[in-house]
Amino acid sequence: MGDNIDLIFKIAGVGILAAILHSVLKHAGKEEQAHLVTLAGVAVALMWVVRLLGILFDQVKSVFKLF
Secondary structure, eight states: OHHHHHHHHHHHHHHHHHHHHHHHHHHTTOHHHHHHHHHHHHHHHHHHHHHHHHHHHHHHHHHHTOO
16 A cells, blocks of 8 residues: 555655656757656556556456456
8 A cells, every 4th residue: 555655655746746847948948858758657656556557457357367
């Protein structure tokens, strides 16, 4: 359970960092790089969530003895 809480904090940290970098780059006139930073933050968080979903589906398969 503690790992899930850590993951929530990691995702929140990536979101905050991406938001700060996005605003700094946008004010510096580098809007394309700002959008890339935001996209990279979303991609990192999505990779973590997809990994957890894979673990969840494996656990559901083992509980119901599927396949």
